[in-house]
Amino acid sequence: MSSVDTKPERRLEEPPGREPAPARRRSDTVRAFALIRRFHGSNAPFVLGFLMLVFEALTAILEPFPIAYAVDYVTGRKPSLREAGLPAFLANERVETVLVLGLAIILIAAVNKGADSLSEVFLARGGRTLGYNVRVTMYDRLQKLPMAFHDKRRTGDVLTRVTGDVLVVEEFVVASLSNIVASALLLVGSFVVLLTRSPEVALIALVVVPVLALVANWFSLRLKRVSKEQRSKEGDLASTAQEMLSSIRLVQSYGRGHVDLENFSKQSDQSMRASLRIATIQAQFSFVIAVLEGLTIAGVLWLSFWLVDRGSISPGTLVLFVMLIQNMFKPSRKIVSEWYKVGKLIASTERIEELLERQPTVTDTLLSKPAPALEGRLAFHDVTFSYRPEHEEEAESRVVLHDITFSAAPGEVVALIGPSGAGKSSIAQLIPRLYDPDSGTVTIDGMDVRDFTLASLRGQVSLVLQETLLLTGTVAENIAYGIDDPDPARVEEAARLANAHEFIEELPRGYDTVLGERAATLSGGQRQRLAIARAFIRRAPVLVLDEPTTGLDPEAAAQVTEALRSLIDGTTTIIISHDVDLVSCADRILVINDGRIVQEGPPQVLARTSGPYADLFGRATAAGTPGAAPTPGREGPW
Numbered sequence: 001m002s003s004v005d006t007k008p009e010r011r012l013e014e015p016p017g018r019e020p021a022p023a024r025r026r027s028d029t030v031r032a033f034a035l036i037r038r039f040h041g042s043n044a045p046f047v048l049g050f051l052m053l054v055f056e057a058l059t060a061i062l063e064p065f066p067i068a069y070a071v072d073y074v075t076g077r078k079p080s081l082r083e084a085g086l087p088a089f090l091a092n093e094r095v096e097t098v099l100v101l102g103l104a105i106i107l108i109a110a111v112n113k114g115a116d117s118l119s120e121v122f123l124a125r126g127g128r129t130l131g132y133n134v135r136v137t138m139y140d141r142l143q144k145l146p147m148a149f150h151d152k153r154r155t156g157d158v159l160t161r162v163t164g165d166v167l168v169v170e171e172f173v174v175a176s177l178s179n180i181v182a183s184a185l186l187l188v189g190s191f192v193v194l195l196t197r198s199p200e201v202a203l204i205a206l207v208v209v210p211v212l213a214l215v216a217n218w219f220s221l222r223l224k225r226v227s228k229e230q231r232s233k234e235g236d237l238a239s240t241a242q243e244m245l246s247s248i249r250l251v252q253s254y255g256r257g258h259v260d261l262e263n264f265s266k267q268s269d270q271s272m273r274a275s276l277r278i279a280t281i282q283a284q285f286s287f288v289i290a291v292l293e294g295l296t297i298a299g300v301l302w303l304s305f306w307l308v309d310r311g312s313i314s315p316g317t318l319v320l321f322v323m324l325i326q327n328m329f330k331p332s333r334k335i336v337s338e339w340y341k342v343g344k345l346i347a348s349t350e351r352i353e354e355l356l357e358r359q360p361t362v363t364d365t366l367l368s369k370p371a372p373a374l375e376g377r378l379a380f381h382d383v384t385f386s387y388r389p390e391h392e393e394e395a396e397s398r399v400v401l402h403d404i405t406f407s408a409a410p411g412e413v414v415a416l417i418g419p420s421g422a423g424k425s426s427i428a429q430l431i432p433r434l435y436d437p438d439s440g441t442v443t444i445d446g447m448d449v450r451d452f453t454l455a456s457l458r459g460q461v462s463l464v465l466q467e468t469l470l471l472t473g474t475v476a477e478n479i480a481y482g483i484d485d486p487d488p489a490r491v492e493e494a495a496r497l498a499n500a501h502e503f504i505e506e507l508p509r510g511y512d513t514v515l516g517e518r519a520a521t522l523s524g525g526q527r528q529r530l531a532i533a534r535a536f537i538r539r540a541p542v543l544v545l546d547e548p549t550t551g552l553d554p555e556a557a558a559q560v561t562e563a564l565r566s567l568i569d570g571t572t573t574i575i576i577s578h579d580v581d582l583v584s585c586a587d588r589i590l591v592i593n594d595g596r597i598v599q600e601g602p603p604q605v606l607a608r609t610s611g612p613y614a615d616l617f618g619r620a621t622a623a624g625t626p627g628a629a630p631t632p633g634r635e636g637p638w
């Protein structure tokens with residue numbers, strides 16, 4: 001599936017060795033930092049963290065000075081500290097000098113480490129806040145994105161974005177950002193000191209810097225490309241694992257585990273290979289940097305010896321130069337290894353942004369108003385609908401509903417029947433605005449459902465689907481889903497009305513029994529009755545039942561139907577079903593075929609009129625198994 005920004009995928013397909021244009025690279029980094037700026041929350045932890053990094057760099061630059069002084073003092077080129085103006089506090093001047101220089105080394109190291117630790121604490125606060133903000137925003141966006149997005153997305157990939165990719169951004173701010181900033185400060189500071197002490201030696205460093213930058217850039221681009229590939233492979237892995245776990249019954253009963261395993265192993269192998277390529281590139285980089293470092297130190301040493309012999313610098317200054325050059329290489333190496341994480345950061349921010357940039361299409365507008373308490377007068381006026389692809393460039397959408405017009409009076413029960421794929425569920429999904437029609441309107445009490453705020457509309461439309469969705473939580477919490485602070489007496493009343501009270505009482509902890517994600521321990525009929533209890537407690541004026549008894553055995557279907565009969569009593573209800581028993585509860589039947597209403601009328605009238613409904617009704621009663629009518633899609637007249 002293509003996405004809002006398809007560029008990342010395209011770039012992955014570029015022939016190996018071809019680098020993306022520099023302008024594009026820069027904008028990638030700018031975009032990554034823009035995301036950090038957008039979600040970072042308070043500036044305080046970042047400002048304090050940065051201050052600590054400045055302290056850390058300053059103290060790191062100071063570190064070689066006491067050592068250089070000691071060397072010059074020992075070789076008789078520098079006076080003792082007392083001679084240099086330090087007040088005397090020991091009898092022995094030499095011990096005094098060595099002691100103070102040692103203490104200075106300890107103090108500088110302590111301040112350096114202290115600043116380092118504090119910067120970590122501050123940036124951790126900043127980074128974790130950023131992660132929290134991004135995660136919550138993504139979760140919120142995912143809840144609001146149109147069904148067209150969710151229909152096509154692989155859940156595992158979306159999960160990896162909300163968890164793994166956000167963690168990459170978070171970790172970058174917590175760890176890598178401080179390393180990059182501290183290293184850059186140290187690099188520049190060391191160079192400035194070198195320049196003030198000896199322009200000749202600084203010149204060597206200056207020659208090395210562009211070489212270092214070129215090498216680093218080359219390696220970081222390679223690392224970026226591979227790390228992006230690895231992130232996408234991780235998304236594939238998560239999707240495959242998630243799909244396998246959510247369809248474990250199917251996998252086991254069809255004995256297809258080995259095929260899935262093969263697929264998973266292949267993806268896992270690709271992810272592992274990408275990780276190994278990253279490790280190899282890093283090792284190559286380390287080696288090249290070590291050689292460059294050796295060459296530079298040797299060059300500085302040769303030049304410094306010459307300067308010492310000419311009397312231009314002291315041996316202590318030579319030591320200072322070597323340490324400063326090492327000081328410059330340490331951060332360069334760090335910058336590059338962290339720069340690789342910038343590659344990872346960019347890959348992850350692109351994936352995060354791709355989600356955040358998507359706009360909910362079914363959404364509240366400034367003109368939306370809360371729906372009043374509705375009576376439930378439902379009407380479709382010339383509704384045409386197609387499942388639109390998310391992007392224009394995708395294949396053209398097919399119109400699945402044509403000029404659908406019907407109405408249901410408050411409390412009226414309308415059944416939609418028709419072959420599989422006729423468009424019945426599509427009609428039902430337009431009522432709570434899971435999708436919006438292409439043209440025409442859906443109204444309740446004469447008002448367009450698009451004029452209501454989504455929450456107030458959906459709060460007055462209850463859905464009971466074929467597959468009951470139960471969430472991790474207690475039975476009571478599942479029944480009261482969406483209700484703040486539910487009254488236990490109301491929960492029990494709803495369960496009684498739904499014929500669910502008896503079996504709930506038999507559960508180990510009754511209403512407090514915790515159900516797992518798929519509530520595998522409950523039967524299909526029991527799950528359906530919980531869904532009906534959920535609808536009872538909401539008592540919405542409009543009810544949509546989409547194949548609520550399909551897949552249940554006759555006894556369970558009869559229990560569910562009985563519960564549904566009392567639920568639909570006095571409620572505007574749309575029933576989609578192949579179950580003649582359930583359909584016979586309806587006041588009116590709409591027969592749908594190929595996205596159109598092809599027959600309409602009360603069940604008793606339609607049963608006596610030749611046509612699709614009479615065919616279905618006749619066969620079901622002839623079969624003598626009401627409640628288990630043949631599926632029209634398979635055996636029916638269509």
Ligand SMILES: Nc1ncnc2c1ncn2[C@@H]1O[C@H](COP(=O)(O)OP(=O)(O)OP(=O)(O)O)[C@@H](O)[C@H]1O
Nearest residue numbers: 151387400418419420421422423424425426427633
């Ligand atoms: N999310 C979707 N994206 C694209 N096309 C879809 C989507 N859902 C359904 N369709 C198509 O829309 C048409 C109508 O589907 P719909 O689910 O409304 O039929 P139905 O009458 O409810 O079928 P069934 O009885 O099998 O549930 C079908 O051709 C189907 O392939």
